[in-house]
Amino acid sequence: MKRLTVAVVAMMLALVTSAGAQNYPLKPITIIVPFAAGGPTDALARVLGERMRQSLGQTILVENVTGAGGTLGVARAVHAAPDGYTLSIGHLGTHVVNGAIYPLGFDLVNDFDPVAEISSNPMLIVSKNDVPAKNLKELIAWIKANDGKVSAGTAGVGSGSHFAGVYFEQLIGVKLQFVPYRGTAPALQDLVAGQIDLIVDQASNSLPQVQAGKIRAYGIASTKRVPAAPAVPTVDEAGLPGFHIELWSGIWVPKGTPKDIVAKLNAAVVDALADPAVRKRFAEVGLDVPPRAQQTPEALAAHQQAEVKKWWPMIKAANIKVQ
Numbered sequence: 316m317k318r319l320t321v322a323v324v325a326m327m328l329a330l331v332t333s334a335g336a337q338n339y340p341l342k343p344i345t346i347i348v349p350f351a352a353g354g355p356t357d358a359l360a361r362v363l364g365e366r367m368r369q370s371l372g373q374t375i376l377v378e379n380v381t382g383a384g385g386t387l388g389v390a391r392a393v394h395a396a397p398d399g400y401t402l403s404i405g406h407l408g409t410h411v412v413n414g415a416i417y418p419l420g421f422d423l424v425n426d427f428d429p430v431a432e433i434s435s436n437p438m439l440i441v442s443k444n445d446v447p448a449k450n451l452k453e454l455i456a457w458i459k460a461n462d463g464k465v466s467a468g469t470a471g472v473g474s475g476s477h478f479a480g481v482y483f484e485q486l487i488g489v490k491l492q493f494v495p496y497r498g499t500a501p502a503l504q505d506l507v508a509g510q511i512d513l514i515v516d517q518a519s520n521s522l523p524q525v526q527a528g529k530i531r532a533y534g535i536a537s538t539k540r541v542p543a544a545p546a547v548p549t550v551d552e553a554g555l556p557g558f559h560i561e562l563w564s565g566i567w568v569p570k571g572t573p574k575d576i577v578a579k580l581n582a583a584v585v586d587a588l589a590d591p592a593v594r595k596r597f598a599e600v601g602l603d604v605p606p607r608a609q610q611t612p613e614a615l616a617a618h619q620q621a622e623v624k625k626w627w628p629m630i631k632a633a634n635i636k637v638q
């Protein structure tokens with residue numbers, strides 16, 4: 316009798332859940348952006364969100380929850396109800412690096428369910444225009460001559476721009492003065508205004524200002540140039556071989572979100588990434604779309620775990636302190 320009751324309850328629960336998934340989404344969905352509005356992660360969320368609305372038939376609201384290198388926004392998402400109405404957008408910094416730096420109190424790999432990888436772009440070394448350097452070798456010489464005095468804008472400890480800055484420091488063997496912001500949008504504003512000296516930024520954030528002549532670019536942290544900026548050399552060409560960082564981004568939901576709902580969200584992301592208008596927007600700022608086979612929840616999970624293995628030893632060795 317008791318076993319029958321359990322089976323009936325389980326069946327009813329499955330019925331309710333799948334009915335819930337069938338009718339999902341019944342209200343607007345919130346995507347939590349862990350950095351300031353106007354930055355690269357925010358831009359991704361808004362471009363994708365607008366296209367996902369068409370597939371899902373519900374508005375995707377963007378909520379910027381900033382601070383602590385993105386950990387505050389990610390924490391808000393991980394503790395949300397696993398019902399498909401709260402998404403976490405993030406990247407190598409927020410969903411890999413921060414796990415090796417901050418006492419998060421949750422597990423970036425196991426407390427989220429992956430939805431899809433959405434984009435990647437190499438980092439780009441940029442400076443304000445009146446830095447006395449015309450190329451990367453001169454920039455590195457200038458930084459060495461001003462060891463510990465050159466200011467570098469970041470989106471906070473553990474963010475992509477900070478982590479890339481630390482890696483850059485290590486490779487050139489001098490210290491930078493990191494200036495944390497709530498995202499690289501405000502950092503870029505200060506770079507254009509000459510308040511800070513440089514940023515190791517996502518190409519998608521800085522390229523429009525480089526193309527407008529408002530800031531100077533020295534090298535793409537990749538083996539290949541970016542089609543959107545053919546004149547900008549790779550770091551290998553410019554004299555810092557091996558300084559390669561690809562900042563990939565993804566979307567996750569809280570652990571335990573029904574699989575049918577994850578599948579619907581994934582399908583909406585895949586639709587968006589196949590949309591020519593979205594692809595054009597991405598290409599204009601140097602963003603790559605992952606191949607279709609890499610747009611599955613399983614592929615994001617595998618990539619995230621591989622990046623944890625790859626970068627955590629370097630991050631731990633760098634002994635990065637959370638201010």
Ligand code: MLT
Pocket residue numbers: 350351354355356357408469470474475476477497498499500517
């Ligand atoms: C942002 O959107 O501001 C960036 O993703 C920050 C970063 O990680 O550098």
